[in-house]
Amino acid sequence: MPAKQTSLLGELLGNPATVGTIATLDESGAPHAVPSPFLRLDPAGRLVHLELLETSRTHRNLLRSIWFDRPVTVTLSGEGGRVTVVKGRVHKVHISGPLFSSYYREVRERLGDADLVGVWLIDAQEVINESYAVRKAREEELHPFFKHLDRLAVA
């Protein structure tokens, strides 16, 4: 991923006001989206998603993704209506080792008696600006026919 986009994601994820959502695909292809409250970037620019339950739908869907090469998306909703969608592929899950243990401790510091089952690393492949103001301006520039006429009518 280009450094500029990595920097953008880092900035968004570094803002406590940003809300992260991860969407995965289930066995039938249906999307399943849930909050990802621990979302962050690792030093290599990969998204880090923490899973707390072994049998959660997201954990199982992420496993399907790494097994059968299915995409995932992460949505970052920030201040001022800023929305960024990241399309990615699952790179790896850590289930043991120093990195896993450090996240385990962090989860328990924040949540008390909680568990951690996997530290999922996701390669961001495409970053899409889905902020309404940006999309609206683009739409009106490129697709002027898709507009209700009353918006253009003399008042």
Add this chain to the structure above:
Amino acid sequence: MTLALAQNKPTDSLNDVVHRYPDVPRLIILKTDVQRRGVYYTDEAIALLDPAHHQTSGTHIFGTRDGVIRVTPESLLLRDGTSIITTPTPREDNPYVVDVLNGTPWLFDGGEPLEEVEYWPAPVYYNKTSSSGVLMKNIVSTRPQRLNIFPYRYCTFWNNGNGCAFCDIVAQMKKSGKELSMPARLDPVEVGAVVGEALKEQGRFSAVFLTSGSIVGGTQPFDDEIDYYIAILKEVGKNFRTRKFPSQLVGTAFEKSQLQRLYDETGVMSYTSNIEVLDEASFNRLCPGKAEWIGYREWKKRLVDAVDVFGPGRVNTGIVAGIELAGPNGFSSEDEALERTLAEAEDLARQGVSTVNIVWSPRPDTALSGCKNASLDYYIRLARGLHGLRAKYRLLIDHDSYRNCGNHPDTDLSRLLPLWEE
């Protein structure tokens, strides 16, 4: 150029099987094939091994395929969290090669890099010494998420030469006792103390595993084995706030009254008793000690009885897949072996007992040392079949899963068993 990169052999069998079974993840097929063929570590791969951070070989009750005790990675992790439990294998047997690519270990075959792998991480307590001065890792060893207790490194079926034909436990005990200063029989109090030390590492372990060789002695056969397990589990249990703790005992097929004692007096939560091969004639031939002391049909009956004690989804049996085809008396075809094995596994599954398989790796100090294991296609069909039986009969296998064991391709597939409770 390193050794692995210089190789020039195709990986056709792996790719063929991957294409033949699109419902089975390539990573699980790769794991299975690595277990089937073994691994060879290049000098460069060994140089990446850091005993301060990685688990090194030599703590297990069974031996290696090359019959040598030396410092190598204990085993490998794939990027989906799957363990590959395998041992160094002679180069001439065409194993996969672990070599270095861009500073990290990778699996190679035919000169091509296939997957990045990790060496199992070393726990913090590994290099501490116990109260008796033994390295703690030689008392309680580990897998990525499991504590292994192998308290008795002998099997009394070998007293009259009736050990299992694929097993090298006694040969390994003699080697490890001499070369690693590993006690043959552990003190329960010391085991409990080492487990307590291990638990100081947060987020590392999610299961306690206990197994030893069979001990036939006692007022009733195997009472000595039961008593020993109870003594150890009681000491281990002192480390927990709860009466029960995530745990698995792999033992001989015990009488129901013995199992009830085990369950009532300890924190153990699941029970595994390995029948090794799901065919009576093969069992009698390949597991003569088990046949002499218990018998095939009684073994199955005791497994089913155990479900009453431990509950559905918490009892299973293991098979050493491939031995049923070994030698002149084995099944004559893989189709026949698979049909017979899955029929017997279904008979157990419908009564609440799950079957898991390991991929048999022929070892030098065993009666079957000259034989070859089965094809990759066979192992994948078997794993699919065993997983399918769990789905059909709604049998959880959490206690013998990728987290709690990691040695069974079929339970890797069961990471995606349906969630019946939802």
